[in-house]
Amino acid sequence: MQGFSSRPFVFFFRLLPALLLLLGLHAAVPAQTPPAAPKPAAPAPAAAASPAAPASTTPAAPPPVPVADIAVQAETTLLRVRQLTQRPAIDDLAASADDELAALTRGIAVASAEMRRTALQNAPTETLRNLEQAWREIEQRAAGLTRELTRSVLQLERDTTELDKLEAQWRATRTAATTENAPEPVLKRIEEVNTAVTKAQKRLNEHRTTLLALQGRAANASARAAQTRLVLNDAVERAAARLLYRDSPPLWSPAFWTSSIDSFSAEADANLASQLSALAVYVSANQVSVAMHALLFIALAAALMLARRKLRVLAEGDDCLRGAARIIDMPAAAALLLALLASHWFYPRPPLSLWTAISMLGTLPVLLLTRRLMEVPLRPTLYVLLGFYLADRLRAFAGPLPVLARVLFLAEGILFIGFTIWILRSVRPASDEDEVYRGRRLMRTVGWFAGALTAAAVAVNINGQVRLADLLGSTALFSAYMAAVLYALVRVGEGVAQGTLCLPLVSRLGLVRRNKPLVTGYLNRGLRLAAVAAWLWLVLQALGLFRPLVGMAQQAWKVTLPIGSFTPEVSDIVLFILILWAAFKLSRLTRFVLEEEVYPKLHLQRGLPYAVSRVMHYLVLVVGFVLALNALGVDMTKFTILAGAFTVGIGFGLQNIVNNFVSGLIVLFERPIKVGDTVQIDDVVGQVRHIGIRASVIASTTGAEVIIPNGKLIADKVTNWTLSGRLRQITVPVTTPAGIDVQRLRGQLLDIARSHDLVAEQPPPEALFVRRGLDAFDFELRVWTAALDQWQEMRSELIMAIDEALRQAASAPAAGGAE
Template sequence: MQAAVTPIPVPEIAQRAEQVPPALRSVEQIATGSDVQEIEAELPAAAAWIRGRLVGTTQALASSPSANALATLTDSWRVMRSRLATWNDTLTRRATQLAQGAEQLEVMRATWLASRAKALESRAPAPVIERIDATLAAIVTAQRGAAERLTHVLGVQDRVVREIARCDDVLSKVAQAGATLAGPLLSRDSVPIWSPEARTPISTDLGGRLHESVGDGIELTREFLAGHLARAPLQLGLFVVVLVLARLARTAARRRAEQEPSEQATALVFELPVSSALVLALLATGWIYPEPPRVLLDVMGLLILLPAVLIVRRLASPAVAPAVYALAAFFLVDRVRDVCAVVPVLEQWVFLFEMVSGIVFLALALRSEQLLTDAGDQAAFGWRRLIAWILWAQLSILVAAVFTGALGDMRLARLLGGAVLTSSYVALVLYAGVRVGEGLVAYVLRAGPLRQLLMVQRHRALLQRRIDLALRWLSIVTWVYLTLDGLGVMDSIWSAGTMALGARYSRGSVSLSLADVVAFGLTVWAAFLLSSFVRFVLGEDVYPRVGLPRGVPYAVSTLTHYAIVLAGFVFAVAALGVDLNRITILAGAFGVGIGIGLQNVVANFVSGLILLLERRIHVGDSVQIGDLQGQVREIGSRASTIRTWDGAEVIVPNARLTSEPVTNWTLSDRLRRVDLNVAVVYAADPERVLDILRTVARAHPKALADPAPLALCTGFADSALNFELRVWTARFEEGDSVLSQLAVDVHAALIAARIEIAFQRREIHIRNGAREQPACLALETDGGSSS
C-alpha cells in the first residue's frame, strides 16, 4: 500500500527544487555504471567458449574418459560457471539499485504532483508553477532513462542466467559420468590392447583434441590465478622469507657441522637454499589458494619436482639416487598421460608403457644389493627387509595394473598404478619438505630472539624434538590422506565418518551425537594441553625474570591451570550442545544437595585455594603435622602429598593442613638448629669442656657463624655434668648429618683432652648383720654392661 504523499509547502518550492538535480544525478550514475558494459562486452566470448567446449565435452564423455579427464572438465566448467555467477551477482546488485532508484523517482514525482495541485489550489504565482513543471519534467525524463537501463540490465542478466544453466547442465552430465566411472571396478571400460581399435590409436582429430586439452588447462590456470591475484604475494612472500632464512642458516649450519658432526644432515639441507624455499612455498599452494583446480596442482607438482629431487639426492644415500630420478621420470610420464586422457586409447598405451617401465625398474631394484644398502651395509631408508617388502608389493601392484589395463579394465588399472605412483611421489615431496622444515626449526631455535628465551636455552633439544615430531606426524597424516584420496576411497571414508559422527542419541530432552562427544573430548584435551604449555612458559621463562616471593610462582601456575581448565570445560559443554542457562539452573537446584553430599571434598578444595593464596605452606617445605614429618611435594586441588624422611608418600587432605597445627620448619628460611647433649664426669673442668665444645663447633664447615654456636652447662645429673652444644646450619635437610658429625668430633676432642665421658653409676648397700658395718658395692653401667 503506497504511503500518503505530503505536498511541499509553497514557500519551500524553490529550495526543494534545488535539491532535485543532485538526486537525479545520483540515480543517473547508477544507471550508467561501467561494470554492466564490461559484462556485456565479455559475454559473447563466454557464450562462444561454452558453445565450443560443449562439443568437445560431449565427445569426451562419450569416449569413457578417465577420472583425471573428468576432473579437468569439471574444473574448467566450474571456473566458467563461477565467472558467470560473479557476473550474475553484479547484475543483480545493479538491477536492485536501479529498481530502488526508480522507486525513489516515483516517490519524488508523486510528491511534486501533489505539490503542484496544492500550489494551484492556493493560487501560487506563475513562476512557482513553472518551477514545479520543470522539476516534474526532469523527474519523468530520469524515470524513463532508469526504466530503460533497468530493462537492459535485466536482459543481460537473463542471457547470463541462460549460460549458467548450460554450464549446470554440462556439470551434471560430467558428474553423472563420474558416478558411472565410480561403478564396479571389475568391469571393462576400454578396449583390450589386441583389438583393432587399440592398434590404431591415432585418429584424425587427435592433434586438435590434445591441443584443446592443453589449451583448456592453460586457460583454466590463468583464469584461476587471475581471480586470486591477491593471494599471490602471500606465496611469493613465503618464498622470500624461507630463502632469506635458508641463506642465513647455511653459514650457521656449516659452522655447527664443523663443531658437531651430528649436525651434518641439517647443514646439507641449506646447501640448496633456493630449492628449500621453492619446496615450502609450493607445498603451501593448497593452503594459500582455496580449492585450486587439478591442473594448477599438477603444475605445482611439476614445479616442485626438481627442487625436491635435488634435496633428497643430497640428503639420501647415493645408492638410492637412481630411485629418486626414476620416480621423477615416472611422474613426468604420468602428467603426459593425464594430457592424453582426452584420447582414451592413447592414454591406455601411455599407461601400459609407464607401468611396464616401472616393473622393469623395480625388478632391477630388487636384484641390486647396492640400491637396497649403502656402503656400510645398512638400509638406505630403514631396514632392508622392509624396503624389500615395499618393493615387492609395488611390483605386484604394477603387474596387476598392466594385466587389468591390457584387458581393458582401465578403471581398476588406473586405481592400482596411480596409487603406487602418487603415494611414492607424495612421500618424496613430503620427505623433502619435512627435512627443510626441520632444518629451519633448528636454525630458528638457535638464532634471533628465540635464542634469548630461557626455555629455549634450557630445553632447545626437547623443543626441537617435539616440533620435528609434529612435522613428521603432519606429513604422515597428509601422505595417508592423499594416498587414500588417490585410491578413491577418501570420499567414502569421509562420508562414513560424517554419518558416524552425525549419529544422534535422543532420550527426552537429552540429545547427543558422537560429534558432540568428540568435540567435548577434544576441547577438554586442548584445554589441558594449553594449560601445560602456559605453565611451561611461565615456569621456564617468566618466573626466572621476575622477582616473585617464594610460593607465588606455584600459586600463579596452579590458579592459571584451574582457570584454563574451567574455561575449557565451559567451552566443551557449549560444544556438546548443552544450553549453559540450563546448566546454571541445574547447578543452582542441585547446589545444596551436592554441597551436603560432597562437603568434605568442597572443604578440601577450598582449603587448597587457601593454601595457595595465603602461602603459609609451599612446595618443598619441611613440615610436621602431629607425628607426620616430611617434605611437601605437591599441593593439589583436594589433597597434598608429603614425602616422609623414610621415603613414604602420604596423602594428606588439605582441610587438615588448615585446621590442625602445622610446624613449618622452612617457612621463612631453611636454617635449622641442632642440639648435641654431652655428659662428662664430675672431675672434669666445666670451662675446659665448654671451650672444647665451642672449638669443635667453630671448626665444623657447615656450622654458621651467625647465629654463633652456643655451648651451655645445663645442670648436674646423678653421675655426670650435663652440657649442650647448639649449632645452626644453613640447610634444614642436613641437620641430622651435621649432628652426627658434631658428635663424632666432640667425642674425639674429649678423648684427646683426656676428659672422661660420664656413664650411669649405681651404688648398692648390703647389710650383713646388725653389728657389722654395711658393705658398699658400686655398679657402673655402660650400654648394658656392669662391673
C-alpha cells in the same frame, strides 16, 4: 469469588439467540428482494467496480512541499538524487561483471573443447573428475556473479521506487505552487528538481537494463555449467559403478588391434594440436597472471639468497644453524618449488595441459632438494620414481586417445614391476642395528605393496578393465610422488624451524632456551602429522573416495544415541570429547608457558607460582567442562539444579572429600605450606612434593612418600621448618664432669661448629652453659644450617667431632643426647 456476580453473563447468553436471529434476517434481506426492484443497467458498472475498492489501500500520493520549505527541500532532494545516481560499487560491478563474463566464456570454451575431445564412455575416472571439477568452478563463479548482480538490481529497483516517489511529490509541488502563484524563482527551482529526478530515473533505468542483461548472461552460464556438471557427475557415477566391468577389448582380441589403430595417427595429431592450442589461448589470456607468477619466483629466490648469505655467516660459529643453512643452500630450487605450489592462486580453471606442464616442471626442484636431504640408500628410488611420474604425466596428454594411453600404461606398468623386483632383490638389510635398516625395511615394504598394486593394474589392463587399471596405476604413482614432495617439504620445514629457534631473538626466550629439544620435537612432529594428513587427503582425492567418505561421515555425524530421555548426536559426543582433550592440552600449555617464560621474569614469593599454576589448571578444566557440556546439548538450567542437589548429597555423604578439597584450596591460596617446604606432621618429617586437589605428598626422611589428606594440614598441628626462611637450628647437648674449664670448652665447641661446611655463618653458632649440677655441667651447642635435608647427618658429625675433641683433651665427658 464471593463478590463476583453472574447476572450480566446470564443476561448476555439469554440475549445471544435474539442477536443471531436479527443478524440472519439482515443477511437474508437481499435474497428476499423482488426481481423487479434492482436497477436495470446502472448497477453493473458499480458491481464491476467493486473489486477496485482495494485500490484505496495503495499508498497515497506524497503531499506537496510547502512553498516556504521548497528552497530547503530542493537542496535535500538534489543531494539525495546525487547519492542515488552515484553508486561506485554498482558502476564498478558492471565493468567487472563484463570482464568476468568474458573470462567465463573463455573458460566455457576451453572446457567444452576438452569435453569434445574426451569420449565420456571410455574416459578414465581421473579425466572425468578433472572435467567435473572445472565445470563446478565455472558454475560457482557464475552463480556468485549472478547473486552479486541480483543484489545490485534489487538495490536499483529500490532506488527507482524512491525516485518515483520524489517525482510524484515534486510534480504535486509544481501544481500546488502554480495554483498559489508562487514566485518565478521558486517555480524555476522546482523545475530544476524535476529535471534532475527525470535524468536520474533515466540513468538508473539504463543501469538496470545493463545489469539485467549481465545477470541473464551469468545465469545462462551458471545453468549451462550446472547441466554439464550433472552430465559429468553421472558419467563419473556410471564409471564408478562399472569399474569392475570390462570397458575395452582385451589386448589379445583382434578387434583392439584392427579397429583402433586405423585412425590412431590422425587422432594423436589432432589431440596434441588441440591441447597445445588450448594452452596457448589460456596463457595469452592470462599474461598478467604469468608475469605475477614470475615475479613471485624472482622475489622468493632473492629472499632465499639473502637468507642463505646471512645464515652462512651466522652458521660459521653456530652448529645449530648449519642444518638450516643446508636446507636453503639451493635457493633457486626452493623458490621454484614454492612458486609452483602457489600456481592455483594465479591460474584459475586452467586447461589440463597447463597442470600437466606445471607438475612436470615441479619434478626438477623436488629432485634437487630431496636429493640433498634424503639418505643415500633412498636416492636411486627417488630417481626412478620421478622418472615414472614424468612418464605418467606425459601419458596424461594421451588421455583422449584410449589406445595410446592404454599401450603406454602397459609399458609403464611392466617397467615399474621390474624396478620393484630389483629393489626387493638388491635392498637387503644386513643388520637391524644400523641406522639405514629402518629406511631399507620401509623401502622393501613399499616395494612389495607397489609391485602388487602395479601387477594388479597391468593384469586388469590386459583383460580390458582400463578404468580400474588407470585408477590403480595412476593413484600408486601419484601417491608415491606426493610422498616425495611432502618429504622434501617436511625436511625444509624442519630446517626452517630449527633455524628459527636458533635465531637470537627466539633463542633468548626461556621457553626455547631451556626446552629446545622438546620444542623442536613438537614442531617436527606437527610437520610430519600435517604431511601425513595431506598425503591421505590427496590419495583419497585421487581414488575418488574423499567425497563419499565425507558424506558417510556427515551421515554418521548426525546419528542419535538415545540415553534414556537424553538423545545426543554423535557430533555432540565427539565435540564433548574433543573439548575436554583440548582443555587438558591447553592447561598443560598454559602451565608450561607460565613456568618457563613468566615466572622466571617475576620476583614471586616461594610457592606462589605453584599456587597460580594449580588454580589456572582447575580454571581451564572447569571452563572446558562447561563448554563441553554445552556442546553436548545439556540444559545448563537443569544441570544447575542437578549440581545443587548433587552438592547437598555430597555435603552429607562425602564430607571428608569435600573437606579435603576445600582445605586444598585454602593451602593453595593461603600458602601456609608450599611445595618444597620441610614439614613435620606427627612423627612424619619430610619435604612437600605435591599439593593435590584431595591430598598432598610428602617425601619423608626415611625414603617413603606419605600421602596426607589436605584436611589434616589445616586442622592438625603442622611444623613448617621453612615457612619464612630456609634455615633450621640444630641443638647438640654436651654433659661434662664438674670442674671443667668452661671457657676452654666453649671455645672448642665454637671452633668445631665453625669448621663444619654446612653450618651457616649467620646467625653465628652459640655455645651455652645451661645447667651447673653438683657432679656435672650441661652445655648446648646451637648452630644454624640451610641444608634441611642433611640436618641429621650434621648433628651426628658434630657429636662425633665434640667427642673426639674432648677425648684428646684427656677429658671424659659424655657428649650426645637428643633434644
